[in-house]
Amino acid sequence: MWHSRIGWMVAVLFFLCACSHEKTTQLDIFYTADAEGFYHSRPEPHFANQDAGGYGVLKAFLARQEGPYLLLDGGNWLGSGPEAAITQGGYITRMMRDIPYTAASVSDKDFAFGWGALRNTLREMPYPFIVSNLKSNNQIPRPLHDYQIVTQKGIRIGIIGVIGPEVIQNHKNRLVGFSLQDPVESAVEMSALMQSKGVDLIILLNSWAGEEKASPAAVRLAEEAGEINLILSSNKGRETPETDKINKTYIVYPGSKLDSIAHIRVWFDKNKQIKDISFTDVPLLKNSWGEDETIAAESQRLQQETQRKLSSRVSTAPQELETSLSAESVLGDLLTDCLYKWSKLDGAILNADSIRSSLPEGVVTEYDLHKMYPYGDNITFLTMRGSSFLKALEASMDVKDNFPQIAGFTVSYRSQAPTGKKISQVVLNNGRIIRPQETYRFAVTDHVLAGGFGHDYFIDSLEFKNTFVDARQIMRACLVRQKTIALPKTGRWKQVQ
Helix, strand or coil: CCCCCCCCCEEEEEEECCCCCCCEEEEEECCCCCCCCCCEEEEHHHHCEEEECCCCHHHHHHHHHCCCCCEEEEECCCCCCHHHHHCCCCCHHHHHHHCCEEEEEECCHCCCCHHHHHHHHHHHHCCCCCCCCCCCCCCCCCCCCCCEEEECEEEEEEEEEECCCCCCHHHHCCCHHHHHHHHHHHHHHHHHHHHHHHCCCEEEEECCCCCCCCHHHHHHHHCCCCCCCCCEECCCCCCEEEEECCEEEEEEEECCCCCCEEEEEEEECCCCEEEEEEEEEEEEEEHCCCHHHHHHHHHHHHHHHHHHHHHEEEEEEEEEECCCCCCHHHHHHHHHHHHHHHCCCHHHHEHHCCCCCCCCCCCEEEEHHHHHHCCCCEEEEEEEEHHHHHHHHHHHHHHCCCCCCEEEEEEEECCCCCCCCEEEEEEEEEEEEEECCCCCEEEEEEECCCCCCCCCCCCCCEEEEEEEHHHHHHHHHHHCCCCCCCCCCCCCCCEEE
């Protein structure tokens, strides 16, 4: 696996024929997934806080493209934003309906309000939704499809899709009578069907996440359903896009939160055989592409409607509780304290750029809480050796505008020391010094585990346990218990000589 960022663009070339004079046909495929409720443009930290993302910018980007293309989506639209709860997920049609998608799939989280609500949403969309392995009464439930075949530039493209067993496991009370065929078995069957129908390119929309410590789901699909040419994966919530190649199958994991769009370009020779494939992750910067006025206005109306409905009081703040991207903050200490006390582990860590705004002095409302922490992150418990934890914490210190917010321990550090040698000591609240060979347990968000600090060192753990408990709900419960928010003890990062 290989990926790198060049300027504002990640470019990965899987295979390149440096010299060819044959006539080729070029097919452009765009892919979005894991919008997670970020339907609107907003300042994005990893784009130097430039306004980015949202369906309005996406539509403006597509309007600037020349020539035909396929546009696909992998689902996971809703996250845990308030708009989803207020509309039972129906707001998504107000954003996506007029965007020229070719086809799409759904993910586990799109079933949050049950099949009835999701079915109503899908019925309002003017393009097909493909899930090959979900059955109700032994049939694909309408309006889902098991596959689609489209033709562009004389190339026949077969599109299939699978979801994972977590759909039934997580929503069994809302999916009575539904069953799920094994994703690998379904992929093998559907790819054979596509071959029998003479398609030139097989695309699998995959929202089966699988277990990262074992073989990732997309890798298993590529290894065991080897006739698939391209796997577009969703339901991963990755901060940055990644790509992989297994045998002849190319895999794309796009970035999340709709601040960029994956661009896959496939070249075919005169016999319609694949010659080259390239992948580019294109940032959806508002300054670069503009924003569709109709979608932007709808987005603003939805935010105002949400704000009115979320005006109820959560707590009261004795002063403005400020956040900081570059240092320990009062708000960061408060929120990590909430996670630490709830988890009853050795400590808790949040990345600063997940805390998107301060809390105001005075009444703190539900809307303030969502604005402060707009992400649908779940809490994961990690068991780590001290050496791995110190390495991950040290790497997190070096990330620009994303300083670690901590609870349960203090860190003594030397700011002028070279990278890798800044932390001199970490002491838990119970007085225990963190030592390299001993093991400890920490609470982090699944976003941190997936690379929220810009590195993946937290994945070097002995054990993971996803609690499937929403981080913001823990924060909310913590603040509700206090009529007036008690200011946290600060000074958890101590600079030494």
